Amino acid sequence: MLKMKDDDVLVIVEGLSKKFCKDLKTSLWYGMKDLVSNIRGNKNEKKLRDKEFWAVKDINFELQRGECLGLIGHNGAGKSTLLKILNGLINPDAGKITIRGRVGALIELGAGFNPILSGRENIYNNGAILGFTKKEIDAKVEEIIDFSEIREFIDMPIQNYSSGMKVRLGFAVAAQLEPDILLIDEVLAVGDLGFVLKCLKTIDKILPNTAIIFVSHSMPMVSRICSKIILLDSGKSLYLGKDVGKGIDKYYARFATNESNIIFTDNTIALENIKLLNPSSYEGDIPQLQWRSDLELHFKFKILSNIPSVEFFVIIADKEQRQVALLESNKITCGIVEDNGIIEFTVKHDKIQLSKGIYSINFSARLHSTKEPILRINDVLVFQILHEKEAWEPFLLESKFKKK
Numbered sequence: 065m066l067k068m069k070d071d072d073v074l075v076i077v078e079g080l081s082k083k084f085c086k087d088l089k090t091s092l093w094y095g096m097k098d099l100v101s102n103i104r105g106n107k108n109e110k111k112l113r114d115k116e117f118w119a120v121k122d123i124n125f126e127l128q129r130g131e132c133l134g135l136i137g138h139n140g141a142g143k144s145t146l147l148k149i150l151n152g153l154i155n156p157d158a159g160k161i162t163i164r165g166r167v168g169a170l171i172e173l174g175a176g177f178n179p180i181l182s183g184r185e186n187i188y189n190n191g192a193i194l195g196f197t198k199k200e201i202d203a204k205v206e207e208i209i210d211f212s213e214i215r216e217f218i219d220m221p222i223q224n225y226s227s228g229m230k231v232r233l234g235f236a237v238a239a240q241l242e243p244d245i246l247l248i249d250e251v252l253a254v255g256d257l258g259f260v261l262k263c264l265k266t267i268d269k270i271l272p273n274t275a276i277i278f279v280s281h282s283m284p285m286v287s288r289i290c291s292k293i294i295l296l297d298s299g300k301s302l303y304l305g306k307d308v309g310k311g312i313d314k315y316y317a318r319f320a321t322n323e324s325n326i327i328f329t330d331n332t333i334a335l336e337n338i339k340l341l342n343p344s345s346y347e348g349d350i351p352q353l354q355w356r357s358d359l360e361l362h363f364k365f366k367i368l369s370n371i372p373s374v375e376f377f378v379i380i381a382d383k384e385q386r387q388v389a390l391l392e393s394n395k396i397t398c399g400i401v402e403d404n405g406i407i408e409f410t411v412k413h414d415k416i417q418l419s420k421g422i423y424s425i426n427f428s429a430r431l432h433s434t435k436e437p438i439l440r441i442n443d444v445l446v447f448q449i450l451h452e453k454e455a456w457e458p459f460l461l462e463s464k465f466k467k468k
């Protein structure tokens with residue numbers, strides 16, 4: 065059982081669970097049954113009934129002032145549901161939440177706003193919901209409007225705002241009123257770059273006095289802000305801890321497959337096989353390489369029709385499919401190949417200095433003479449670079465520090 069240790073623990077979540085029903089009719093029927101049993105003083109059914117599933121299952125954590133918890137997981141993992149329970153929008157079926165202080169929330173686009181009221185009126189509404197008096201909001205309202213950068217439109221009804229404008233106003237209210245606990249659900253994805261950078265700066269500024277729970281699919285953003293992480297999978301916590309990099313690795317590993325995708329082929333050559341020649345170990349199917357060891361790839365193709373020289377391009381993409389490196393390309397003369405139309409070659413890069421994480425190889429080939437593409441395949445191979453140091457930057461370059 066978790067215990068409130070000191071004043072700085074602002075959120076305690078114990079055994080939190082919430083179930084939903086996949087079918088609306090059944091859901092209404094269960095709702096009615098639960099209502100009747102509540103009136104009779106009985107508790108709701110804790111077990112799953114037909115067509116029900118756990119959207120959030122047995123979640124436990126605590127959060128202190130100054131900590132930012134990243135909630136990550138695939139679509140439908142339960143992140144928004146957990147946030148809505150914390151914000152009191154949904155009742156849990158089991159478990160307990162202890163919250164100390166004022167909770168500001170940026171949960172759904174426009175949620176918490178009254179669409180027919182103006183931006184200014186909504187600032188007062190939201191402030192009141194957060195527990196601020198009119199006088200306190202009066203003192204902050206100009207700052208909020210300035211921060212949102214939508215002064216021109218502040219007296220227009222919110223229903224005419226763009227998505228970005230709603231986020232701007234929502235974030236301005238939530239951040240400028242400096243709640244003790246701030247819940248942020250993916251909404252930053254809607255803002256333009258300028259506003260996102262401003263929000264990140266503000267988060268840095270308010271974080272020492274706030275506990276933040278941040279839902280996002282953007283791992284660079286999560287690793288930039290969060291000091292703790294929960295990886296949710298089908299409502300359950302797959303990882304909870306302060307090793308943000310580890311949580312992110314586990315998240316990416318769920319998406320790493322060895323299924324390649326042919327983007328283009330003119331059927332002159334076909335990839336038979338690609339192999340990493342010198343893996344130090346394997347995690348499941350994924351070959352692993354120590355940072356600074358040689359990357360050596362072996363390719364085997366079948367030549368399907370008579371082609372002359374071909375240029376091969378080997379591209380390394382990171383886990384978010386950003387192409388981070390191109391291996392120097394080279395041309396290989398294919399001609400009419402004797403050995404059953406098979407051609408094989410290896411490509412080697414010495415002492416690879418990509419930072420720790422999962423990468424995939426994209427591959428393309430074109431005719432040397434005409435530069436015409438003949439084959440393009442993504443994700444022909446997934447591999448992992450191992451290093452004890454976490455680095456979000458694509459490369460961890462070997463260096464030596466010398467004191468003079």
Ligand SMILES: Nc1ncnc2c1ncn2[C@@H]1O[C@H](COP(=O)(O)OP(=O)(O)OP(=O)(O)O)[C@@H](O)[C@H]1O
Pocket residue numbers: 084085086119137138139140141142143144145146
């Ligand atoms: N009101 C509801 N009634 C029934 N099922 C619901 C309800 N709200 C959410 N769910 C279901 O609960 C599961 C978790 O949804 P949730 O929105 O929490 O996921 P998420 O992790 O936030 O996903 P995303 O990354 O797509 O935003 C999903 O299967 C969703 O369909």
